[in-house]
Amino acid sequence: AAETIKIGVAGAHSGDLASYGIPTMKAALLVAQDLNEQGGINGVKVEVLAEDDVCKPEVATNTATKLVSENVNVVIGHICSGATKAALPIYRDANIIVMSPSATNPDLTQSGDYPNFYRTIASDDAQARTLVDFATDTLKVGKIAVIHDKGDYGKGLAEFVKSFLEKDGKAEVVLFEGVTPGAVDYSAVVQKIRRSGADAVIYGGYHPEASKIVSQMRKKRMKTMFLAPDGVKDDTFINVTGKNAEGVYASGPADVSKNPLTKKFRDKFMATEGAEPGAFFDNGVTAALALTNAIAKAGTDSAAIAKVLHTETADTPFGAVKFDETGEPIGIGFVVYQVKDGKFVTVQ
Amino acid sequence: MLELRQIDTFYGNIQALHEIDLKIEEGEIISLIGANGAGKSTTLMSISGITPPRYGEVLFKGKPIHELSPDKIVTLGICQVPEGRHIFPELTVSENLDMGAFLRKDKKGIEDDREYLYDLFPILKQRRNQPGGNLSGGEQQMLAMSRALMAHPQLLLLDEPSMGLAPLIIKQIFEIIEKINKEQNTTIFLVEQNANLALKIADRGYVLENGKIIMHDQADKLLVNKDVQKAYLGI
Amino acid sequence: MLSFKDFRNGLMVTLWFVFLTFPLLVIKINPIEKSVVWRWHNMLYVACGTFVFYVLSRLYLARKKEQQQKIKTGIVEDKVAWSAKLFSEPKFYIPIAVAGCLFALAFPTLFSTYQVNIMITALMYVVLGLGLNIVVGVAGLLDLGYVAFYAVGAYAYALLNMHFGLGFWTVLPIGGLLGALFGILLGFPVLRLRGDYLAIVTLGFGEIIRLILENWGEFSQGPSGISNIARPGLFGIDLSLEMSINFMYYLTILMVIFTIFVVNRLQDSRIGRAWFALREDEIACQAMGIDKMKTKLTAFALGATWAGMAGVMFAAKTTFVNPASFTFLESAIILCIVVLGGMGSIPGVIVGALVLILLPEYLRAFSDYRMLVFGAILVIMMIFRPQGIISTVRRTYSLKD
Amino acid sequence: MEPILDVKNLTMDFGGIRALDHLSLQIKPGEIVALIGPNGAGKTTFFNCITGIYKPTKGDLLLNPPGKKTKKLNGLKPNKVTEQGLARTFQNIRLFPNMTVLENVMIGRHCRTKSKIFGAIFRDPRTKKEEKEIVEQSLEILKKINLDKMADEYAKNLPYGAQRRLEIARALATEPIVLLLDEPAAGMNPQETQELDELITKIRDEGLAILLIEHDMKLVMNISDHIFVVDYGKKIAEGSPEEIGKNPDVIKAYLGEDI
Amino acid sequence: MDYFIELFFSGLTRGSIYALIALGYTMVYGIIGLINFAHGEIYMIGAFTALIVSTVLTIYGFPLLAVIVLTALAAVIWAASYGYTIERLAYRPLRSAPRLSPLISAIGMSIFLQNYVLLAQTSDFQPFPALIPEFDFMEPYAHIVGSSDLAILVVSAIVMILLTFMIKFTRTGKAMRATAQDRKMAMLVGINVDNVISITFITGSALAAIGGLLIASHIGQINFYIGFIAGIKAFTAAVLGGIGSIPGAVLGSFILGLTEAFATGYVSSDYEDVFAFSLLVLILIFKPAGLLGKATVEKV
Numbered sequence A: 001a002a003e004t005i006k007i008g009v010a011g012a013h014s015g016d017l018a019s020y021g022i023p024t025m026k027a028a029l030l031v032a033q034d035l036n037e038q039g040g041i042n043g044v045k046v047e048v049l050a051e052d053d054v055c056k057p058e059v060a061t062n063t064a065t066k067l068v069s070e071n072v073n074v075v076i077g078h079i080c081s082g083a084t085k086a087a088l089p090i091y092r093d094a095n096i097i098v099m100s101p102s103a104t105n106p107d108l109t110q111s112g113d114y115p116n117f118y119r120t121i122a123s124d125d126a127q128a129r130t131l132v133d134f135a136t137d138t139l140k141v142g143k144i145a146v147i148h149d150k151g152d153y154g155k156g157l158a159e160f161v162k163s164f165l166e167k168d169g170k171a172e173v174v175l176f177e178g179v180t181p182g183a184v185d186y187s188a189v190v191q192k193i194r195r196s197g198a199d200a201v202i203y204g205g206y207h208p209e210a211s212k213i214v215s216q217m218r219k220k221r222m223k224t225m226f227l228a229p230d231g232v233k234d235d236t237f238i239n240v241t242g243k244n245a246e247g248v249y250a251s252g253p254a255d256v257s258k259n260p261l262t263k264k265f266r267d268k269f270m271a272t273e274g275a276e277p278g279a280f281f282d283n284g285v286t287a288a289l290a291l292t293n294a295i296a297k298a299g300t301d302s303a304a305i306a307k308v309l310h311t312e313t314a315d316t317p318f319g320a321v322k323f324d325e326t327g328e329p330i331g332i333g334f335v336v337y338q339v340k341d342g343k344f345v346t347v348q
Numbered sequence B: 001m002l003e004l005r006q007i008d009t010f011y012g013n014i015q016a017l018h019e020i021d022l023k024i025e026e027g028e029i030i031s032l033i034g035a036n037g038a039g040k041s042t043t044l045m046s047i048s049g050i051t052p053p054r055y056g057e058v059l060f061k062g063k064p065i066h067e068l069s070p071d072k073i074v075t076l077g078i079c080q081v082p083e084g085r086h087i088f089p090e091l092t093v094s095e096n097l098d099m100g101a102f103l104r105k106d107k108k109g110i111e112d113d114r115e116y117l118y119d120l121f122p123i124l125k126q127r128r129n130q131p132g133g134n135l136s137g138g139e140q141q142m143l144a145m146s147r148a149l150m151a152h153p154q155l156l157l158l159d160e161p162s163m164g165l166a167p168l169i170i171k172q173i174f175e176i177i178e179k180i181n182k183e184q185n186t187t188i189f190l191v192e193q194n195a196n197l198a199l200k201i202a203d204r205g206y207v208l209e210n211g212k213i214i215m216h217d218q219a220d221k222l223l224v225n226k227d228v229q230k231a232y233l234g235i
Numbered sequence C: 001m002l003s004f005k006d007f008r009n010g011l012m013v014t015l016w017f018v019f020l021t022f023p024l025l026v027i028k029i030n031p032i033e034k035s036v037v038w039r040w041h042n043m044l045y046v047a048c049g050t051f052v053f054y055v056l057s058r059l060y061l062a063r064k065k066e067q068q069q070k071i072k073t074g075i076v077e078d079k080v081a082w083s084a085k086l087f088s089e090p091k092f093y094i095p096i097a098v099a100g101c102l103f104a105l106a107f108p109t110l111f112s113t114y115q116v117n118i119m120i121t122a123l124m125y126v127v128l129g130l131g132l133n134i135v136v137g138v139a140g141l142l143d144l145g146y147v148a149f150y151a152v153g154a155y156a157y158a159l160l161n162m163h164f165g166l167g168f169w170t171v172l173p174i175g176g177l178l179g180a181l182f183g184i185l186l187g188f189p190v191l192r193l194r195g196d197y198l199a200i201v202t203l204g205f206g207e208i209i210r211l212i213l214e215n216w217g218e219f220s221q222g223p224s225g226i227s228n229i230a231r232p233g234l235f236g237i238d239l240s241l242e243m244s245i246n247f248m249y250y251l252t253i254l255m256v257i258f259t260i261f262v263v264n265r266l267q268d269s270r271i272g273r274a275w276f277a278l279r280e281d282e283i284a285c286q287a288m289g290i291d292k293m294k295t296k297l298t299a300f301a302l303g304a305t306w307a308g309m310a311g312v313m314f315a316a317k318t319t320f321v322n323p324a325s326f327t328f329l330e331s332a333i334i335l336c337i338v339v340l341g342g343m344g345s346i347p348g349v350i351v352g353a354l355v356l357i358l359l360p361e362y363l364r365a366f367s368d369y370r371m372l373v374f375g376a377i378l379v380i381m382m383i384f385r386p387q388g389i390i391s392t393v394r395r396t397y398s399l400k401d
Numbered sequence D: 001m002e003p004i005l006d007v008k009n010l011t012m013d014f015g016g017i018r019a020l021d022h023l024s025l026q027i028k029p030g031e032i033v034a035l036i037g038p039n040g041a042g043k044t045t046f047f048n049c050i051t052g053i054y055k056p057t058k059g060d061l062l063l064n065p066p067g068k069k070t071k072k073l074n075g076l077k078p079n080k081v082t083e084q085g086l087a088r089t090f091q092n093i094r095l096f097p098n099m100t101v102l103e104n105v106m107i108g109r110h111c112r113t114k115s116k117i118f119g120a121i122f123r124d125p126r127t128k129k130e131e132k133e134i135v136e137q138s139l140e141i142l143k144k145i146n147l148d149k150m151a152d153e154y155a156k157n158l159p160y161g162a163q164r165r166l167e168i169a170r171a172l173a174t175e176p177i178v179l180l181l182d183e184p185a186a187g188m189n190p191q192e193t194q195e196l197d198e199l200i201t202k203i204r205d206e207g208l209a210i211l212l213i214e215h216d217m218k219l220v221m222n223i224s225d226h227i228f229v230v231d232y233g234k235k236i237a238e239g240s241p242e243e244i245g246k247n248p249d250v251i252k253a254y255l256g257e258d259i
Numbered sequence E: 001m002d003y004f005i006e007l008f009f010s011g012l013t014r015g016s017i018y019a020l021i022a023l024g025y026t027m028v029y030g031i032i033g034l035i036n037f038a039h040g041e042i043y044m045i046g047a048f049t050a051l052i053v054s055t056v057l058t059i060y061g062f063p064l065l066a067v068i069v070l071t072a073l074a075a076v077i078w079a080a081s082y083g084y085t086i087e088r089l090a091y092r093p094l095r096s097a098p099r100l101s102p103l104i105s106a107i108g109m110s111i112f113l114q115n116y117v118l119l120a121q122t123s124d125f126q127p128f129p130a131l132i133p134e135f136d137f138m139e140p141y142a143h144i145v146g147s148s149d150l151a152i153l154v155v156s157a158i159v160m161i162l163l164t165f166m167i168k169f170t171r172t173g174k175a176m177r178a179t180a181q182d183r184k185m186a187m188l189v190g191i192n193v194d195n196v197i198s199i200t201f202i203t204g205s206a207l208a209a210i211g212g213l214l215i216a217s218h219i220g221q222i223n224f225y226i227g228f229i230a231g232i233k234a235f236t237a238a239v240l241g242g243i244g245s246i247p248g249a250v251l252g253s254f255i256l257g258l259t260e261a262f263a264t265g266y267v268s269s270d271y272e273d274v275f276a277f278s279l280l281v282l283i284l285i286f287k288p289a290g291l292l293g294k295a296t297v298e299k300v
């Protein structure tokens, strides 16, 4: 009945975290544009409503109500786990399906509180598992220092890493410590790492602090290995850290740049923006495609959409993707990269 | 030497001075008397450019100064000892004196003047290195005057120099006022509550009443003027 | 109207700003590819912008001077501040208040739930503003850590609700009391501090609370926060999203009215006077037999109480709390509300809150420029109305009896 | 008859400086006592010590309220001292500039009233009554010093002389038994001083004891029953105005030959 | 023991950075009693200017030394200009306004400047070229003190000594002290108060810029937000030492820096800032005017 299909996109589009939110918004717009060029979904045009939540919970609730009151059919977002958590109940009560390209907090799916939630990125615990296994089995390190940025994402991940390490008992956690983002200097904590005699650092957090810590470790002539999650697997990290980035391991979604769909949308992006798409772009595209695909098959009724999402796969940059009953994506996992001469290259 | 023409001064929207006209000749002692809140201090502040007049003009040696900034006015040789002394509390007595000579470059001259003033007010010499802040009222008043004199003013504006001072000190202060007027030929514009004393040493006097000059005349004439006696001399 | 001199100065100023903004606005570097983009057009914008702005401000000043000229020569009466008049004379403010209330009541029916939701946030800041107004505006204690008590309230509800399933109505007073308690705990040692020392200590306290919430995971679930906090119940009826938002709205309205009522009565009471006096001159106050510590402490604690209650409502509204919501910036905003509205003036604070909270929402149109404009507005407002939008009018007694 | 305020060997040091040196002083009920001395003698410091604003290094402060037993004021906070019945004015005016004249006086009533927060919020009859009384009594006092016409003016807009009087009114509002005035006539012209003279005597006649710091000898000699002279924190003389007037030490240290 | 020394040095480094910013706070506060929340932003702008200028110069192939000198100059000049302009625009009109109005104006200014840089440049972190080279003679001690730490220590030491000298002995310094204590009187002895205040802002901003330059090339990256946290810390340090007092600001900064370093080293960096602020609260409780601040007994 609706004259258009409305897709809400919520995330940080301004403020200091904008760089994480904007790519997804662009992704959604490009997908919509692409569909509309082919005459929309079953002849119905797709419309994207983008709303800024600055990654703040209290703002996110406003954003959510705004989208709900503009009765969107589905929502892509939010970007930060905190904001997502705050917004989800509102969508749930309005019975709207939400798919986040980047909110990795496990509770979102595992708590079972949000049946309407899906995501196109693996959760922190999965990623923690990847990092831990890589450290203990591939790198075979015995002593590990776990550092985090006290943030939602970083600390959550670090805690999983810690608990996994302790459970497996293959390696010993010699240091578990949070650093203050934005501090003018990290040498004290770096000294502490050195003192702990760790062979490797597993860091939970985003690239700015990671880069500061790595640089200072190298400046202090420390060879300690450095493992980090997808928050660090970002070209900015390499650019900022320069030669000190060499050898750093970072986990992230499998490299899908070969995939034609990925190419297609990346090129579209290049064409419009004239720059490489930033963080979570592919996940954004994936979310958009998965949702539109489901709508195409099931119409705009949430229950029906959910059914499709669970049962039928959609073609996305990450290949054929569908979702398990908790809303986790099946077929989007993590692989580990290492920085070699200024590039992230996959390690087998 | 100094001439005020039709000065109007405002604080925000409150008008404190209404069309003040006033003339001071070289070498004179002029005293301005008036009740509290009459606008005496405001007059001085208008001359010094702290609260510049909104309308009217101030001429110093024929040149208009009412648009100059306070420091420029000081450079011209107009110094004020404001009401309530305004000693720099954390500077020592001698540093306070140096500030008085802020615009002067001649080291030697400054030294001599400081000595001269120490002779004038021996107590200051004793307290030389004590922070000005916790001198008592009288000590501060002396310091304030000395500080002004350090600048070698041609025109010295004094705002209630006798306020809150012991009778003995008041006498000293007034003697000194006359002294510098004679010896250094400093022109003096004296604002006083204590009309008696003020008019005794003054050549001419002006009477200010809520922002208006209501009377001006030779000092001795004012002293015997019935209205003045009744209103300001408490006779 | 504008002299040649003005234009010359205008040019100087323009040049100055061109110079000032040159590196940041004109040069855009890409440190990775080691490439530079020269955005000369920006320089043009700056130049034109500055010059126009300068000329306008000149004109404004010129007009002002004329006004004064007129006032002097008695052509026009200089008028008392409209605001003062408006809020001093009942025949003016009663109707306004009534109209305001009616509008407030009708609001949810008139606007979308989104608008209502925003309005709830704004109204909560009204409560916060009025609370802080007791501390800063009335008692003159500069508190930069007010958000701490807000956090206390919010987490009080979040935790009590999570662990013991306590409901909104039970926790609301508890939150207030906890706020007061923390207020007193902090107040005792630090209220001896003067002016800005107090400011920084409270700021520190605010940060400490936030950091503890962040790091003490076992207690507060750390940075990932607490979710699924129950919305306020209405006799166990379960409400649809829209209804519960409207319900929340009316609750907040009630809260605001309650706050206004209390704060207003406090202000013209024996204690209120003591607070004002304290702000004016502490030593004289003591000499008049006012117990400095006790009076300050009551002000501080009362302010905290309101922060606490507002916190509970915040938690109930967002149904999710995490430390990120209680940064120094929040305290700063609340302070802005008080000062920009008009220190110690209740209508002032209300207006201030509505302006400062609704502004960013409706500035969404400016998208990225939002906060830029916001900051600029703060500065400009202060320059043109340093005493706040609506300045205080002291109560007069002898008139009435 | 026994002094109402009895100060014994009061001593006050500021770092090096000894501002007060074993200064003793008594005031009898209904007396106007003047405390005079050169600038920096320690008069204001004396006030600050007995009103608890400074903590004296040594000495005893005894207050004998008529009909009650002796109270020791040492170490009390300023507000407690005021409650005991000592009220003061300040050498450099310390009014509440942005409150109305009436409110300034009402603040004075604070320590004699007791309504608390809940009273304030719920406006129970007791509080209502109290408020009413506060206003009336304050207006009463304002009438006495004829400022009642300016009751709703901001204190800062009063002319200087009026401000000085208002300070006295505010002090009176605390129902003192001893009133301490620090240079009330400073910066007043002879005429205003005249009025002040009458005001102070009037207050005295209502039975208050008054301790007065003043440099205006005309006023002092006029109204005081007894005069203490201090110099360098030490008492150098005491006695009736006549005696002081011709005491050579006083003349040398303070008055100067002719006045 | 080694560990102790290591921590000690990292404490010193932090300390001297805080000091460079804190001085600006303390000077401005001393002279117009304003907590200049925009000061942290000046530091940030200093860093950004440095980044831009240095990149441009390197692109046009200047030799490293020239780059360093010119960059430092540019950073100082522009930061100072911003400081001056801010004072003219946002604070001077509020000289006679209620006490808190300038504070709000400052907060507004800080928000404005952050977003100005965000929009004019970018929101992501930018790599900052290592302007401070790795000295060979430092190699043996590299694991304890990096070359950049050394440079920071030395430079800030020199700067602070110069500043102290200026305040104590030059005419300008005297004028500043006088203005700080009694503005009206300062005018009456012929001091151009407006200029003095401007000079204060300029000096403070210049120091902040040097701080920005040093820390940026030490840490190797900047974004528009770095000013805020550093600013708050530096301000804390200034208060710790007794706001308004120059040596106080330096002392406070070092104490704060060392506390943080040792807290991190021996306890945990989780509570780093909690330690910092608790220390502040404690010190102020026992010394209400800060370490070197004069406890001004109001002369009643």
Ligand SMILES: Nc1ncnc2c1ncn2[C@@H]1O[C@H](COP(=O)(O)OP(=O)(O)OP(=O)(O)O)[C@@H](O)[C@H]1O
Pocket: B011, B014, B016, B034, B035, B036, B037, B038, B039, B040, B041, B042, B043, B083, B193, D156, D157, D158, D159, D160, D187
């Ligand atoms: N800063 C100010 N703001 C507003 N009004 C002021 C200010 N200063 C003075 N006034 C008003 O201006 C008028 C003149 O004040 P001024 O101080 O010049 O009087 P005065 O003759 O010096 O009195 P005094 O003998 O007390 O020194 C008074 O009515 C006073 O209330």
Ligand SMILES: Nc1ncnc2c1ncn2[C@@H]1O[C@H](COP(=O)(O)OP(=O)(O)OP(=O)(O)O)[C@@H](O)[C@H]1O
Pocket: B134, B135, B136, B137, B138, B164, D014, D017, D019, D037, D038, D039, D040, D041, D042, D043, D044, D045, D046, D091, E297, E298, E299, E300
């Ligand atoms: N807070 C203080 N710190 C240090 N010294 C002080 C302080 N207060 C007063 N003094 C010193 O104590 C002495 C007495 O000061 P006080 O103000 O009592 O003098 P006074 O008798 O009131 O003089 P005046 O008649 O001028 O007011 C002075 O020498 C003064 O320097």
Ligand SMILES: [Mg+2]
Pocket: B040, B041, B042, B083, B159
């Ligand atoms: Mg005067």
Ligand SMILES: [Mg+2]
Pocket: B137, D043, D044, D045, D091
């Ligand atoms: Mg005295």
